Amino acid sequence: MAVLNEEQEMLRDMARDWATNKSPVTEFRKVRAAGEPQAFDKGAWNTMAEMGWAGVIIPEAYGGSDFGWLSMGLIVEELGKTLTASPLVASTIAASAIILGGSEDQKSTWLPRLASGELVATLAVDEGPRHAPHSCSTSVSGGKLSGTKAFVQEAHGADLFVVAAKDGLYLVEKGDGVTLSTRKLTDQRSHAEVTFDGTPADSLAGGGESLLDDVLDRARILTACEMLGMAQQVFDTTLDYLKQRVQFNQVLATFQALQHRMADLFGDLAMMRSAVEGGLQALDSGFGVARAATIAKSEANRVLHTMSREGIQLHGGIGMTDEYDIGFYLKRARVLEASWGSSAYLRDRFAKLGGY
Template identity: 60%
Template structure:
């Protein structure tokens, strides 16, 4: 478990309080049923911008706080607990790519707007249904024009600017000329657009090394959301077992169910260690960031898969109904497990990085 400073503790607690009071799962249900074109609540996003969370990875000279990835992870974890719909993760990591890149024009044009929440950004990386990293990409750039098709772009429906991986590196492309967004409907009721770029004006941020680094950072932030989901799915299941009576006894008194809950709790603690370890590795700019990230994603995939499915099982028949939250966590889990690579992909990557 990471050792947090006073600022990080305050940030985490503030995010938890806001998520519980302003963005519970009832807010997710309301947004799901309304199905807004952008895929999120602009008013809630504006509040997040005012609280400074969108600028956590942005340098102070551009209006951010430069608190680092562990701090961002703490906020994303708290939002993930309640399935809060927000473009925070995608915007923050895309902003980090712009801040790290070599384009002063892109920094000047976008970082201030992203830090304040005035604009939304996202990453456009994958070109097929499976994550294969940034190698063998078909997206190309001729002069200053970028062309290619990206699949399953998170928050793509409401993004104002895209950070796009091409064959020779990472580019920033503004929504508008040469950009076509096609909405996809997926199980988790979140925005996952397909985006086509046709001779879209592009500004280069860096080479393939930057692309790989940003994908690792996006992966680590995703595991933070998964950690929050696992924590709350476990808590809701435990609460249910403590009040549900069967055969004249409270379910939590059954030893077999106690063993299942104990296993989940242990796995979640291991998951926290791996997730926070990856975020700390990024902040420390360690040489083994790629290994730490793959370890975190593999563990997060396995753990959230276990907890979300046990949540449905241990709720019994009502766990299959929309009245309870179990199905919402199960659906979001299924999407996040595949985002940025499934467990098999990251186990294989971890082995290769270690020379196996």
């Protein structure tokens, strides 16, 4: 496990206490039942912003705390454990794009509002059902952007979009020329097809040709943090169930075959944690980010897929009922596995990064 300093330990503990006591899975059930397009509790989001979470990776000069990516990952992991619905990950990724590629004017305009939580932003990249960031038909002419982005996360609650076009990334405000069509996915979170029709766009001209890949690597690592929290919670919940459930007059946890399966999952979880924390440390050090991000998300895909499937099976038939929380983790897992690169996509990318 990563070695944390005192501030990081306090931040992790604060996030754990808040998620456990103020944002358990029952709160996600309320969000789901409300059926609002933004699919998150605005009051909870305001509380997160007041605690400074929206500005963790934003420099102090622009209203953030600049605590770094490891600190951000600790928060996201704890929120993943309780399936907390919020735009924190999406907005943080969008903020990172402005930090990496924005001009001084763009940073001064947008980062303080993102750090305070006043503004929500999200990343709009893919135009089809599969992650293909460099297959882009969205174009800009005369400062006007036109194109369609599929399955944009947190689109309904976003005020600002970081949009990938043929010649780079652009900032686009929600308003005239921006149309959202809701896309219902199995995780019951906010997803939309977003159409831009001659919408004013401001180019993120800094960061060079690799800006999109750099931003996506941050998206992969932060998404893997949420997946790590989910995998840990599925493991803990399943283990507790096996210790309580009696079958054939024996507690399930006493069956050696089930002990072996849980031992395998425990080992997988340790591997996943190592890969994800390695990605966060790479971001903070600025060294080997592309490879670390690819490994982190690939391992997160593998382990959470197995963990969520085994969690359902080890719960038996009740695992698929709505009364049990375990099924929510499987549904969210399948969506996150496809976000920012499937396992096949990431294996191919890792080979290309190695020159193969």
